[in-house]
Amino acid sequence: MTSSARLFRLPRVLCAALALLFAAALVQRVEAQDISGPLAQLTTNKYDDTEAALGALALSGSPAAAGIVSALADGKLVFGGTPPRVFIEGAGGALIDPLTMQPVTDAPAVKPVRVNNRIRRAIDAASGALSLVSPDAVKRREAALAVGRSRDEAALPALDAALAKETDPKVKSAMNLARASILIGKEGITPAERIAAVELVGAEGNQDALAILRSVPESAAPEVKQAAAAAIEGIERNLAIWGMAQNVWYGLSLGSVLLLAAIGLAITFGVMGVINMAHGEMVMLGAYTTFVVQEVIRTSYPGLFDASLLIAIPLAFVFTGLIGVLIERTVIRFLYGRALETLLATWGISLILQQAIRTIFGPTNREVGAPSWMSGTFDVGHLAITFGRLWIIVFALMVFFALLGTLRLTRIGLEMRAVTQNRRMAASMGIRTNWVDAMTFGLGSGIAGMAGVALSQIDNVSPNLGQSYIIDSFLVVVFGGVGNLWGTLVGAMTLGVANKLLEPYAGAVLGKIALLVIVILFIQKRPRGLFALKGRSIEA
Amino acid sequence: MSASVTNMTRQPALLGTSGLIFLAVLVAVSVLVPVLNLAVAPDSAVHVPTYVVSLLGKYLTYALLALSVDLIWGYVGILSLGQGAFFALGGYAMGMYLMRQIGTRGVYGDPVLPDFMVFLNWKELPWFWYGFDMFPFAALMVLLAPGLLALVFGWFAFRSRVTGVYLSIITQAMTFALLLAFFRNDMGFGGNNGLTDFKDILGFNIQADGTRLVLFVLSALALGLGYVLCRFLVRSHFGKVLVAIRDAETRVRFTGYRAENYKLVAFVVSAMLAGIAGALYVPQVGIINPSEFSPANSIEIIVWVAVGGRGTLVGAALGAVLVNYAKTYFTSGILAPYWLFMLGGLFVAVTLFLPKGIVGTYYDWREKRRPHDDIPGAPIAAAGPAE
Numbered sequence: 001m002t003s004s005a006r007l008f009r010l011p012r013v014l015c016a017a018l019a020l021l022f023a024a025a026l027v028q029r030v031e032a033q034d035i036s037g038p039l040a041q042l043t044t045n046k047y048d049d050t051e052a053a054l055g056a057l058a059l060s061g062s063p064a065a066a067g068i069v070s071a072l073a074d075g076k077l078v079f080g081g082t083p084p085r086v087f088i089e090g091a092g093g094a095l096i097d098p099l100t101m102q103p104v105t106d107a108p109a110v111k112p113v114r115v116n117n118r119i120r121r122a123i124d125a126a127s128g129a130l131s132l133v134s135p136d137a138v139k140r141r142e143a144a145l146a147v148g149r150s151r152d153e154a155a156l157p158a159l160d161a162a163l164a165k166e167t168d169p170k171v172k173s174a175m176n177l178a179r180a181s182i183l184i185g186k187e188g189i190t191p192a193e194r195i196a197a198v199e200l201v202g203a204e205g206n207q208d209a210l211a212i213l214r215s216v217p218e219s220a221a222p223e224v225k226q227a228a229a230a231a232i233e234g235i236e237r238n239l240a241i242w243g244m245a246q247n248v249w250y251g252l253s254l255g256s257v258l259l260l261a262a263i264g265l266a267i268t269f270g271v272m273g274v275i276n277m278a279h280g281e282m283v284m285l286g287a288y289t290t291f292v293v294q295e296v297i298r299t300s301y302p303g304l305f306d307a308s309l310l311i312a313i314p315l316a317f318v319f320t321g322l323i324g325v326l327i328e329r330t331v332i333r334f335l336y337g338r339a340l341e342t343l344l345a346t347w348g349i350s351l352i353l354q355q356a357i358r359t360i361f362g363p364t365n366r367e368v369g370a371p372s373w374m375s376g377t378f379d380v381g382h383l384a385i386t387f388g389r390l391w392i393i394v395f396a397l398m399v400f401f402a403l404l405g406t407l408r409l410t411r412i413g414l415e416m417r418a419v420t421q422n423r424r425m426a427a428s429m430g431i432r433t434n435w436v437d438a439m440t441f442g443l444g445s446g447i448a449g450m451a452g453v454a455l456s457q458i459d460n461v462s463p464n465l466g467q468s469y470i471i472d473s474f475l476v477v478v479f480g481g482v483g484n485l486w487g488t489l490v491g492a493m494t495l496g497v498a499n500k501l502l503e504p505y506a507g508a509v510l511g512k513i514a515l516l517v518i519v520i521l522f523i524q525k526r527p528r529g530l531f532a533l534k535g536r537s538i539e540a
Numbered sequence: 541m542s543a544s545v546t547n548m549t550r551q552p553a554l555l556g557t558s559g560l561i562f563l564a565v566l567v568a569v570s571v572l573v574p575v576l577n578l579a580v581a582p583d584s585a586v587h588v589p590t591y592v593v594s595l596l597g598k599y600l601t602y603a604l605l606a607l608s609v610d611l612i613w614g615y616v617g618i619l620s621l622g623q624g625a626f627f628a629l630g631g632y633a634m635g636m637y638l639m640r641q642i643g644t645r646g647v648y649g650d651p652v653l654p655d656f657m658v659f660l661n662w663k664e665l666p667w668f669w670y671g672f673d674m675f676p677f678a679a680l681m682v683l684l685a686p687g688l689l690a691l692v693f694g695w696f697a698f699r700s701r702v703t704g705v706y707l708s709i710i711t712q713a714m715t716f717a718l719l720l721a722f723f724r725n726d727m728g729f730g731g732n733n734g735l736t737d738f739k740d741i742l743g744f745n746i747q748a749d750g751t752r753l754v755l756f757v758l759s760a761l762a763l764g765l766g767y768v769l770c771r772f773l774v775r776s777h778f779g780k781v782l783v784a785i786r787d788a789e790t791r792v793r794f795t796g797y798r799a800e801n802y803k804l805v806a807f808v809v810s811a812m813l814a815g816i817a818g819a820l821y822v823p824q825v826g827i828i829n830p831s832e833f834s835p836a837n838s839i840e841i842i843v844w845v846a847v848g849g850r851g852t853l854v855g856a857a858l859g860a861v862l863v864n865y866a867k868t869y870f871t872s873g874i875l876a877p878y879w880l881f882m883l884g885g886l887f888v889a890v891t892l893f894l895p896k897g898i899v900g901t902y903y904d905w906r907e908k909r910r911p912h913d914d915i916p917g918a919p920i921a922a923a924g925p926a927e
Contacts, residue, residue, distance in 0.1 A: 275705055277839075334892055339705050340619045341891045344846055347839050348887020355880035471716050471835060474709045509720050516717040520693075520710045524700040 035062045039098070042077070043084035045114055051122045058126040058133075066130050068098050072113060073123045081108030133162065141171045148178030149208065156182050177204055181212045184228075191221040198224065202231030205238050206382070242382040247500045253389040255496025256396035257458065259489060260451035261469040262476035263400060266488040267444030268324075270477055271407075271420050274332055274441065275343040278350035279473060280466025282445045285323060286316040286452020287461045288357060291366045306371040309453060316449035324445025328438045336437075350466070358463040368456040392454050399450060404485055406443070416440050420483075475519050481529030491530060495519070554771055558899070562854045563764055569596070570760035574753045590749045593756050594824045595868065599861045600759035601821040604766050606844045606860035607853060608813035611770050613842070614851030615779060616806050617786035619704075622711035623814055624838035625718050626686035628828065630815025632722075633685050635735035635828040636669060637678030638746070642739045655737070656730045666728040675742055682819040683812045690811030691804070698800035698807070703789065712835045719833035734829025741823050752824065759820045763857065766813050770853050773809065782806055843883075846890050849897025858899060 038053035054072075057065040067088065071077040076089040077098075087095040087104060089112075095104040115123070133140070147159060159179055166172045180197035183189060198216070201209045213235070216228040261283060268276040290312040297304050297311075304311070327349055335342045374388045407413040418426040419436045427433045452465075459465060472495075480491025495515065502511035526532065555563065573596060576588040605627050612618040639654040648658040652665055671677040693714060697707055725731035744751045773779050784792045785799050792799050822828045831837070841860075848859020863886070870879045894901060 275708075331888055331892065338895075340708065341895065343619070343705075343708065344839075344843060345888045345891040348843075348884040348891075351880045351884030351887070355877075355884065358880075359877065467836075471712060475713055478706060478709050509724055513717045513720050516713045516720075520713055520717075521696070523702055523706060523710050524696045527700055527702045527706060 035065060035068075035099075039068075039086050042086050042113055043079040045079065047114070047116060047119060050113060050115075050119055054119075054122045054126040058130050063135065064099050064101075066127070067101070069123060069126050069130060071098070072115065073120075073127070075112055075115065077113045078110035079113060080110030086113070133165075137168045137171050140166070140168070141174045144171060144174040144178045148174070148181040148212075151182050151185060151212070156186070176200060184212060185215055185217060187217075191224050194220060194224045195227045198227045198231055202228075202234060205235050207239070210235050210239075239382070244501075245381075246383055247504065248497055249383055249385065251497030251500035252393060252493060253496070254500055255493035256393040257455065258472055258476050258496050259396045259400060259492035260392070260454055261448075262473040262488055262492055263396075263403060263485075264444045264446075264448030264451060265473045265477050266480075266485055267403070267447065268441055269474070270483045270485070270488065271416065272437070272440055272444070273339060273420075273482075274336075275339055275346065276332075276441075276444070277343055277347040277470065278327065278353060278466075279346075279444075279448055280468075280470035281350045281353040282320045282324065282448035282466070283452040283455060283469055284357065284461075284463065284466035285320045285353065286449030287368065287456035287459075287465055288361065288366070288452075289316040289319050289449065290453045290456040291361075291368050291461055294369060305369070306373065308369075309371055309374070309457075312453045313450050316453045317446040320449025320452070321442040321446030324448075325438045325442040327445075328441035332441065333434070333437060350470075354463045354466070361463070363463060365460040365462045368461050370457055374457060388457055392458065395454050399447060400485070400489055403443075403447060407485070412436070412439060416443075475516070478523060478529055479519050481531035484529070484531040487529055487531035494530075554775065555768070556771075558852075558854050559767070559771055562767065562857070566760050566764050566767075570757045573756060577749070577753060590752055593749075594752050597752070597756035597759045597824045598821060599864050600756070600763050601817045601824070602841075602844065602864050603857035603860040604759070604763045604817035604820070605814050605841055606848070606856040607763070607766050607770055608810040608817065609841050610845050610850060610853055610856035611773070611813070612806055612810045613845060614853070614856070615774050615786060616782045616803055617704075617789075618803065618807060619708045619842065620711045620807075620810075621708045621835060621838045621842070622715035623810070623841050624835075625715035625833055626690060626811040626814035627818040627821070627841075628718070628722075628830075628832035629685045629689060630682045630818030631822040631828040631832060632729060632735070632818075633672075633678055633681040633815070634819035634822045635738075636672040636681075636729075637675060638738040638741060638823065639735050640669070640673040641741065642737065645739050646737070654730070654735070656725075656733065657728070660725060662728075669728065679819075682815050686811040686815035686818075687808050690808045694804045694807040698803045701800070712838070715833050715838055716835050719830055719835075722830035722833060730829070732830065734827060735822075736827035736829070738823065738826060746823055746826070755820065755824050759824070762816055762820055766816070767853060767857065769809075769813075773806070774853070778802065778805070840883075843887050843890070845897075847886065847894075847897055849899035849901070849903075852897065852899040852903065855897050855899030859897060862898075 035057060038056040041049040041053035041056075050072075054069065057069060068077065068086070071088045077086060078089050078095070079086045085108075086098055087107075087110060088098050089110075090096045090103070095107045095110065096102065097104055144159075144162075156179070159175060159182070163172065163175045163179065166175055177200060180200040183197040184194060184201060194216075198213065201212050210232060213228050213232050216225060220228075261280075264282065265276065265279045268274050268279065290309065293312040293315060294305070294308045297308050327346075331345050331349065332342060335345060370388060374391055376387045377384055378387075379385070405413075407416060415426070415431050415436045416439070418429070418431060419433050419440075423433055426436075455465070455469075459468070476491045476495060477488055479495060480487030480489070498518070499511055499515050502514055505511075506514055523529070573588050573593060576586055577590065577593055580587045582589070605623065608626075609620065609623050612620060642654065644651050646655040646658075648655055650658050653662060657665070672681070693711075697710065702710065721727055722729050722734075723732055729735070738746050740746050741751065744754075774782065781792065781797055781799075781802050785797075785802060789799055818828075818832075840863075844860040844863045845856045846859070847863055848857065849855025863883075866882070867879065870876065870882060875882075890897065896904060
C-alpha cells in the first residue's frame with residue numbers, strides 16, 4: 001500500500017526534479033563527485049542558495065548526495081564552525097562528516113539548515129532525481145518507469161540527457177519507453193517520429209502501454225492513428241492470451257490439488273471398490289502430522305524448519321497408512337462386496353476421526369508455516385508463478401508417477417492388480433489376498449496422508465479439512481473413470497482448468513455449481529467415466 | 541402377465557401386524573400428546589410441555605423423511621445421498637409462504653418484500669416468489685419443486701443406467717450444488733441466513749400452543765398416510781417389480797420391463813414425500829437455511845434407515861425417531877462432545893453387527909420361530925442387494 005502510494009506520488013516530484021536538473025545543467029557544470037561547492041552554499045543558510053545546492057547535489061552523482069538530501073529532509077543537516085562546514089547530526093547529537101561519514105572529533109557549535117515549503121519541494125524533487133541517476137540500476141529503472149507514467153513533456157530534455165549517459169540495457173529500454181510515451185502525446189513532432197514512438201510503446205504490450213496508445217491525440221495524422229489502432233489490437237490479443245494462460249496455470253494448480261486429494265481415493269475406491277468416505281480424514285490426519293512435526297521442530301530443533309515438510313511427508317505416509325490398515329482390518333474387510341454399507345461404515349469412521357482430532361487439537365485452525373523455499377514468486381512473461389503452487393504441482397505429479405510405478409513395476413503392485421482382477425485365482429496362486437487388501441488400503445490412505453502435507457500449505461488445517469475435499473475427490477475419480485489412474489490425472493486437471501476458466505464468467509460459486517452440473521450430465525453420457533475399463537459384463 | 545404374477549405369490553395384507561401396531565402407536569401418540577399437553581396441569585409429572593410437542597413433531601417429520609428414503613433404498617436399491625435436498629426444497633416452499641405471510645410485520649415493514657430483500661436493496665419480488673402468498677400454491681410447490689427435480693434428475697440418471705455407487709455420488713453432487721446455490725444471496729432465498737422469523741400460518745399464530753399441537757397432529761397424520769401409501773406401493777405389482785429391480789436389474793430388463801420408468805416413479809414419489817416432510821418441519825422448527833442441503837445431513841438420514849431396518853418401512857420411521865431422540869439427549873448434556881463418537885460408532889456398529897437393522901433383525905428372529913407366518917415388508921437377502 002505504502003509503496004504504491006509512493007509510486008503514484010513520484011512522477012510529479014520527478015518532473016519537477018528533471019526540469020530543475022535541466023536548468024541547473026545549463027548554468028553550471030559541476031565536476032562529478034566534487035560536491036564542495038554545493039556544500040559551501042548550504043552553509044549560507046539562504047533559501048536560494050539551499051535550493052541551488054540541492055539542484056547541484058542531485059546532478060552530482062556523488063554517493064554522499066542522497067545521504068545529505070535525506071538528512072536535510074529529516075532536519076538533521078546542521079552547519080557551524082569557522083570556516084562554516086556542513087554536518088549530519090547522528091544519533092545522540094554526534095556530528096558526522098557528510099563526505100566521509102566519519103564522526104567529527106572537534107565538533108563546533110552548530111545550527112540546523114533552515115527549511116521551508118519551497119525547500120521541501122526542492123528536497124522531494126532532488127531525491128526523486130537522485131533515484132534516476134542513482135547508482136542502483138533498479139532505482140533508475142523505477143524512476144524511468146515513473147516518468148513514463150507521468151508523461152510530462154517538461155521532463156523530456158532531461159530524460160534525453162539521462163538516456164545519453166545510461167549504459168544498463170534494461171534501464172535504457174525503460175527510459176526509451178518513457179520517452180516514447182511522452183512523444184506520443186506531444187504536439188509538433190513529425191508523424192514518422194510519432195509512429196516510431198507508437199511502435200516502441202506497442203512492443204511493451206502491457207496495460208500501461210494500452211492506456212498510452214489510447215491517448216493518441218485526435219489531431220494526429222491518419223497513419224499514426226492507424227498504427228496506434230493496430231498496436232492496440234495486437235496488445236489486446238496478446239493480453240487475452242496471457243490472461244488465458246494465467247487462468248490455465250491457476251487451473252493446473254487447482255487440478256494438482258484435486259489430483260493429490262483424489263489419487264489415494266483412486267486406489268481405495270478405484271482399484272479396491274471401497275467407497276471410503278473417511279478418505280478426506282486421511283488427508284486431514286496428514287495435515288495434522290505436518291502440524292505436529294513443525295511444533296516439535298519449533299520447540300526443539302528450530303534450524304530444521306525448512307526441512308519440516310520433507311520430514312513430514314514420510315511420517316504422514318506411514319502414520320495414515322497404519323491407520324488405513326487398522327480400519328481395513330477392523331471394519332472394511334467384513335464389508336467387501338457391499339459397497340453401500342462400506343460407505344456408511346466409513347462415514348462413521350470419518351465422524352469419529354474428526355471428533356478425535358477436535359478433542360485433541362481443538363476445533364480451531366492450526367497454524368502450519370511455509371518453509372522459505374515454498375514462498376516467493378517469479379514471472380514468466382506476463383505470468384506470475386508462486387513457488388508454493390509450483391512445488392505442489394511437482395509434488396502431485398511425483399506422487400502420481402510413483403504410484404503408477406508401484407502398481408506397474410513392483411511385486412506388491414502386481415499382487416494388488418491380480419487380487420482386484422480375480423480374487424480367487426490370485427488366492428489359488430498363493431497370494432495372501434487378505435494381506436494384499438490391507439496393504440492396498442494402507443497405500444491409498446498413506447497417499448492421502450502425503451496429500452495432507454501438501455494441502456496444509458494452502459488450506460486451513462482444521463478438523464473439517466477433509467470434508468471440503470471428499471466430494472471433489474469422488475467426482476474426479478468417477479469423472480476420470482474408476483480403476484484408471486490416468487483417468488484420475490486427466491479428470492483432476494480437466495476439472496481444475498475448467499473450474500478456473502469458468503470463474504471469470506460465472507464467479508467462483510456459480511462456476512463451481514456449473515461444473516458440478518456439467519459433471520453430473522457427463523456421467524449421464526458416460527456412466528463409467530472418461531476412461532472406462534472395457535469389459536463384457538453387464539453389471540459392473 | 542401381471543395377473544399371473546399376483547396369483548403366483550400370496551398377497552400380504554395391506555398393513556400386516558407390525559403395520560397395524562405402528563399405526564396404532566401413531567394414533568395413540570397423536571391423541572395422548574395433545575391431551576397431556578392441554579388437559580393435564582403444567583406441574584403434573586405426565587404433562588407434556590409445548591416445546592416437547594414441537595420436538596416430537598420434528599421427529600415425526602424426520603420419520604416421514606426416513607420413510608421416503610426406505611422406499612427407494614430398501615425397495616429399489618437407490619441409495620440417494622441427496623434426499624436432504626428434496627426435504628429442504630419442500631421446506632423452502634413452505635418457508636416462502638410463511639415469509640410472505642409476515643407482510644408489514646417485518647423489521648422493514650415492507651408489505652411485499654421479505655426483510656432480506658429489502659436489506660439487499662431489491663426493488664421488486666423475483667418472479668419465483670410470485671404466488672407464494674397463497675397457501676394452495678405453496679402447498680402445490682411443496683410437492684412440485686422436489687418432484688420436478690427428482691423427475692429431471694432421475695430421468696437423466698436412470699435412462700443412462702447410472703446405478704449403485706455412481707448414482708450415490710452424483711446425488712451427493714446434486715445436493716452439494718444446491719447447497720452452494722442457496723448460500724448465494726443473489727439466489728433470492730435469504731442466502732446464508734435462510735428464511736426465518738415467521739409470524740403465522742393460515743392466519744394462526746405460529747408460536748401459539750394450539751398451532752403447534754395442530755402441526756404435530758398433522759405430522760403424525762402425514763406419517764401415517766405416507767406409511768400406508770408406501771405399503772400400498774410396495775405390495776402392489778409395481779412394488780414387486782421394484783424389488784426385482786433392486787435384486788437383479790438386468791434380469792428385469794430382459795424380462796421386458798422398462799426398469800428406468802419404475803425407478804423414476806418411485807424416485808419422484810419418494811422426493812415428494814421428503815418435500816412434505818420438509819414442509820411440515822419448517823413451521824415447527826421456525827427456520828430453514830441452506831445447511832439442510834449439506835451432504836452430511838443426507839448421509840445421516842441413511843443411518844436412521846439403516847438403524848431401524850432397511851426395507852421394512854416401519855423400521856425407517858423407528859430408526860429416525862430413535863437416532864434423533866439419542867441426538868437430542870446426548871447433545872444437550874455433558875456428553876455433548878462425545879455425540880459424534882457415538883453417531884460414528886453407530887454407523888460402524890450397525891453396518892457390522894446389525895446389517896438388517898432393529899426391525900429387520902426382529903423379523904428374522906420371528907421368522908425362525910414361526911416359519912409360516914407371512915412376512916411384512918420385503919426382507920433383504922443376507923448379503924445385501926447386488927450393486
